[in-house]
Amino acid sequence: MEGFLFSYVAGKSILHGLDPRVKIFSVMCLSILIFRSSALVDLLVFALLFVGLTILAGSGLSGIRSVRPLLPIFVFIFLIHSFFTEGAALFNSQFSPTYEGLLKGSLVTVRFILLILYGSLLTSTTRPAVITAGIERILRPLPLRRVGVTSFEMATMMSLALYFVPHLLWYAGQIKDSQLSRGSKYRRDPISGTLSLAIPVLKGSMRMADDVAMAMESRCYQGNFRTSLFELKMTARDVLVCSIVLGVTALVLYA
Amino acid sequence: MIELKGVSYSYPNGHKVLDNIDIRIEKGSFTTILGDNGSGKSTLIRHMNGLLKPSHGVVSVCGVDTASPTDIWKIRQTVGMVFQDPHSQAVGATVEEDVAFGPENLALESDEIRLLVTNAIANVGLECLEDSLLMSLSGGQLQKTAIAGVLAMVPEILIFDEVTSMLDSDSRSQIIDIVRQLNKRGKTVVYVTHHMEEALFADRVIVLENGSIASDGTPRDVFREIYASGRKVPPHLELAFRLQDAGMISPDVFPVDALSLKEEICPSR
Numbered sequence: 001m002e003g004f005l006f007s008y009v010a011g012k013s014i015l016h017g018l019d020p021r022v023k024i025f026s027v028m029c030l031s032i033l034i035f036r037s038s039a040l041v042d043l044l045v046f047a048l049l050f051v052g053l054t055i056l057a058g059s060g061l062s063g064i065r066s067v068r069p070l071l072p073i074f075v076f077i078f079l080i081h082s083f084f085t086e087g088a089a090l091f092n093s094q095f096s097p098t099y100e101g102l103l104k105g106s107l108v109t110v111r112f113i114l115l116i117l118y119g120s121l122l123t124s125t126t127r128p129a130v131i132t133a134g135i136e137r138i139l140r141p142l143p144l145r146r147v148g149v150t151s152f153e154m155a156t157m158m159s160l161a162l163y164f165v166p167h168l169l170w171y172a173g174q175i176k177d178s179q180l181s182r183g184s185k186y187r188r189d190p191i192s193g194t195l196s197l198a199i200p201v202l203k204g205s206m207r208m209a210d211d212v213a214m215a216m217e218s219r220c221y222q223g224n225f226r227t228s229l230f231e232l233k234m235t236a237r238d239v240l241v242c243s244i245v246l247g248v249t250a251l252v253l254y255a
Numbered sequence: 256m257i258e259l260k261g262v263s264y265s266y267p268n269g270h271k272v273l274d275n276i277d278i279r280i281e282k283g284s285f286t287t288i289l290g291d292n293g294s295g296k297s298t299l300i301r302h303m304n305g306l307l308k309p310s311h312g313v314v315s316v317c318g319v320d321t322a323s324p325t326d327i328w329k330i331r332q333t334v335g336m337v338f339q340d341p342h343s344q345a346v347g348a349t350v351e352e353d354v355a356f357g358p359e360n361l362a363l364e365s366d367e368i369r370l371l372v373t374n375a376i377a378n379v380g381l382e383c384l385e386d387s388l389l390m391s392l393s394g395g396q397l398q399k400t401a402i403a404g405v406l407a408m409v410p411e412i413l414i415f416d417e418v419t420s421m422l423d424s425d426s427r428s429q430i431i432d433i434v435r436q437l438n439k440r441g442k443t444v445v446y447v448t449h450h451m452e453e454a455l456f457a458d459r460v461i462v463l464e465n466g467s468i469a470s471d472g473t474p475r476d477v478f479r480e481i482y483a484s485g486r487k488v489p490p491h492l493e494l495a496f497r498l499q500d501a502g503m504i505s506p507d508v509f510p511v512d513a514l515s516l517k518e519e520i521c522p523s524r
């Protein structure tokens with residue numbers, strides 16, 4: 001399971017041991033700070049912090065490496081900004097990147113990369129089920145019942161998605177392969193190609209949803225109160241980390 | 256344990272699938288329900304844990320009526336059900352998370368859940384995979400996970416709905432071994448299949464045809480009946496019946512597979 005984007009890497013580091021709620025909260029604070037910083041130098045601080053935390057997590061380079069599939073997106077964001085920002089042209093041609101664009105492009109791209117990296121640090125040090133349990137506990141005090149769901153249902157939805165999204169992708173791949181092998185013109189006409197793929201995938205996923213709902217019901221799923229294999233307990237260390245993060249964030253934002 | 260009395264069922268679209276079914280499943284027994292696709296096997300067993308309620312008649316589990324809404328969760332915990340498609344029963348990202356789903360619904364404490372999960376996973380022989388992502392498992396391993404998920408709720412009765420039909424032959428025989436082991440250790444088993452070969456080691460075979468019980472008895476009697484009516488039975492069984500009719504082997508012999516027939520004809524030392 002190592003190497004996939006946002007996958008969990010088992011370990012026993014301090015970061016692995018922190019309560020998921022603390023980690024989720026910290027990533028949220030860091031995201032706010034990263035979005036607010038408008039100088040590359042500030043972002044360097046976050047990059048260094050990331051390197052430090054990665055060493056602490058002991059997950060090595062796998063977190064950074066797993067971000068590689070997103071490289072085209074990073075390049076795309078960078079290029080869009082460098083070409084389409086108003087400013088002094090770099091070359092003497094009609095279509096040229098601008099100085100301002102290069103600056104803004106690198107700023108936006110680095111921010112984005114940092115967000116992804118911190119996100120993957122969270123997921124690589126926290127089991128999916130523990131993240132789900134954490135989110136459940138964060139949502140529990142909210143008046144979700146008024147909109148007709150419970151925090152437990154939200155959490156179950158998330159853990160179902162963790163299996164079903166990759167499974168549906170696999171399933172779509174299977175259907176596409178079988179269509180191609182029967183000589184479909186999938187590649188020639190993108191619109192009808194997409195439709196002829198989407199319809200069976202949609203049908204299949206409805207059938208699967210029906211089946212899963214039945215399996216869940218026979219395993220006594222009721223949507224209201226349930227417990228978790230992974231019990232969450234805030235320790236003194238969790239409280240300490242939480243207050244440091246909160247303190248630093250407040251200081252940076254309001255000082 | 257489970258009792259169906261005069262059960263008929265029509266789907267909401269009016270399609271009548273079950274017609275006046277009477278079945279009693281005894282504690283500790285191993286019952287196979289055999290029938291062609293569309294004969295109503297799934298519809299029948301879904302009555303046994305209250306997923307479906309009969310249009311007519313009564314279904315009770317350990318004396319409790321499945322139509323009573325307050326006892327339904329107790330019934331579903333007593334009667335565990337494993338389904339056909341290994342890919343559409345997964346409810347967690349990893350094996351242990353998936354197996355924990357049932358006990359979590361019963362709102363048990365996390366150390367209690369841990370114990371049940373570890374036990375259930377050991378029962379199906381997936382000890383070294385408990386942390387694996389379900390996405391990375393084979394169909395057979397997924398089906399074992401599904402069985403563990405049901406075992407973790409410590410049910411007394413286990414129902415298997417064509418659980419091997421989407422698996423390769425190796426995983427298939429592994430799953431059948433697990434089912435037989437569970438029955439030997441005291442679980443009541445209802446095993447649904449459309450493969451005659453998988454019906455041979457049961458204590459009792461119920462043949463379902465177009466929503467009615469066509470025959471019900473020991474495998475020997477039921478397969479004799481099928482053979483006598485001129486329909487196909489597994490080849491080694493046909494051979495055994497012919498040899499019996501010719502008086503060459505004892506009429507008491509009922510070989511569960513070709514190997515045990517061979518042992519009967521020429522025992523190896």
Ligand SMILES: Nc1ncnc2c1ncn2[C@@H]1O[C@H](COP(=O)(O)OP(=O)(O)O)[C@@H](O)[C@H]1O
Nearest residue numbers: 266268270272291292293294295296297298299
């Ligand atoms: N949800 C449903 N609505 C209407 N008809 C159904 C439904 N599910 C199954 N059936 C019909 O009921 C019959 C028996 O189905 P089923 O119990 O699944 O048979 P089996 O499991 O033996 O293959 C089939 O003819 C099938 O088309």
Ligand SMILES: [Mg+2]
Nearest residue numbers: 296297416417
């Ligand atoms: Mg069926």
